[in-house]
Amino acid sequence: MKPIWIVDDDQSIRFVLEKALLREDLPTRSFTNPREVLQALDSGEDDDCPQVLVSDIRMPGGSGLELLTKVKEKHPGLPVIIMTAFSDLDSAVSAFQGGAFEYLPKPFDLPKAVELIRRAVEESQREEVAEERMVAAPEMLGQASAMQDVFRAIGRLSQSNVTVMITGESGTGKELVARALHKHSPRAGGPFVAINTAAIPKDLLESELFGHERGAFTGAQTMRRGRFEQAEGGTLFLDEIGDMPFDLQTRLLRVLSDGHFYRVGGHNAVKANVRVIAATHQDLEQRVKEGAFREDLFHRLNVIRLRLPALRERIEDITMLARHFLQVSAKQLGVEPKRISDAALVRLSTFGFPGNVRQLENICHWLTVMAPAQVIEPKDLPPEVMQVTSDAHVAPRGALSANDSAAASATEVAPQPAGVSVAPVPVNGSAGSWESGLEAEALELLVSGRHDVWEELTKRFESKLILTALANTRGRRIEAAQKLGIGRNTITRKIQELGLE
Structure with a gap:
């Protein structure tokens, strides 16, 4: 692992941080002034430039803010934490304009300092993975005519800064297309910042997007830049925009309209020079009709729309994609x-892939680990693929989406809300089928890098239980609650929380 570089003229500060980080298995390297850091970066002796840089703000031989500026020129993705005495807080806050990750007031609480540095390490690793993917992997693969249409659209938009809306089922590669649009745009030299609006709790999303001022709410001990500021001069990708809370839609519309916003708790307008690309798997026109999505925001975002085809609409690409993902998985492992x-490719081609390209990638990763021989045969394919008959494109147990429910011929499915993925109930009650489906779905979500797997699967599980019970009792909630063994108030609250009304 790359080391944490500590820059401070105070030996006691360096010593304390070194010992605390080593206890956390985080390697360190220390410097007494900015000049030494710049020499180390220029010398080439450290191919592994630091994972995180922690620097004091006032030192003999140079300022931490000057060091920040010079380091960011060479390594724009490197998280830099500025340490400062309370008297320097105004200077430290201005460091955010230069791209500091966070500042650490002195005297600091050691566990909190270590926690902050660990967060910076995680951010650094995410940046490295994203850069690796963008540099090492082909942007997109596809020979099907539907994908060729997407490629042509990206080409036509290559010199444009226009707002783009990307639609398509989950797992079709919407973020990949957004990255391609950024890479081939006039803003390619700026940052690409992505945020999944569905994965962040409503109470935190506003601060995540627009940042907050110190003291704006309980726990806001420092000023923080939001994603709009982080994407300055580049592209902001808003994934799952259809799930954005209604009141935040109003704030987003204002930013898109006049190019300014306010941090939470702030009174000074911040200019936003950002291109917005949005994506959703939902039918936004329907969401507008239902009153869940602002019509004016929909039209503001829907300047250019790109629809990504589901994998079952581009079966001819499965062979090429499978071989590519097997190569990638082998390299990773x-x-x-x-x-x-x-024969195995033919069997894969009969599978409905409700998880689309992401699911195929996960299957290939599973095969790299689990297939016993170097040549993968049909018998080596995972259970959800083997359950599919060769004459019908049926989604696997445990991964059936609302749009695919009509394709299941041997299952009984209770009515389900749009966008909720639930496991069908086998007619013959085959033992273990739903557990294997749950396992496959959990693996897919975990491998995708999501951090809300527990919440997501719990939500689907509870939704399925309640809908099935209501179907069984013809909508009588009290009777359904009794059969489920929960209270009347509990089922009412769950129906509201899960949006099952």
Whole structure:
């Protein structure tokens, strides 16, 4: 792992941080002034430039803010934490304009300092993974005519800063397209910042987008830049925009309209020079009709719309994608790439892929780990693929979406809300089928890098239980609650929380 670089002329500060970080298995390297840091960066002796830089603000031989500026020129993605005495807080706050990750007031609480540095390490690692993917992997693969239309659209938009709306089912590659639009745009030199509006709690989303001032709310001990400021001069990708809370839609509309916003608790307008690309798997026109999405925001975002095809609409691409993902998985795991037989590819092509390209990628990763031989045969494919008959494109148990429910021929599915993925109930009650489906879905979500897997699957599980019970009792809530073994108030509250009304 790359070391944490500590820059401070105070030996006691360096010593305390070194010992605390080493206890956390975080390697360190210390410097007494900014000049030494710049020499180390220029010398080339450290190919592994720091994971995180922690610097004092006032030192003999240079300022921490000057060091921040010079380091950001060489390594724009490197998180820099500025340490400062309370008398320097105004200077430290101005460091955010230069791209500081956070500042650490002295005297500091050691566990909090370590926690902050660990957060910076995680941010650094995320940046590295994102850069690796953008540099090492092909942008997108696809020979199907539907994908060629997408490629042509990206080409036509390459010199434009216009707002784009990307639609398509989950797992079709919406963020990949957004990155391609950024990479081939006049803003390619600026940052690409992505945020999943559905994955962040409503109470935190406003601060996450627009930032907050110190003291804006309980726990806001420092000023924080939001995603709009982080994306200054570049592109902000708003994934799952259809799930954005209604009151925040108003704030977003204002930013798109006049190019200014206010941090939470702030009184000074901040200019936003950002291109917005939005994405959703939902039918936004329907959301507008239902009153859940602002019509004026919809039209503001829907300047250019790109629809990504589901994988079942581009079956001819499955062979190429599967071989590519097997190569990628082997490289990640440091093993010899496995080959896949034509018979196994035919079986894959009969699968409905409700999780689309992401699900195919996860299956290939599973095969790299679990297939016993170097050549993958049909019998080596995971259970959800093997359950599909060769004459019908049926979604696997445990991963059936609302749009695919009509395709299931041997299952009984209770009515379900749009966008909720639930497991069908087998007619013959085959033992373990829903557990294997749950396992496959959990693995897919975990491998995708999401951090709300517990909440997401719990929500689906509870939704399915309640809908099935209500279907069984013809909508009688009290009777459904009794059969489920929960209270009347509990089922009412859950119906409201899960949006099942």
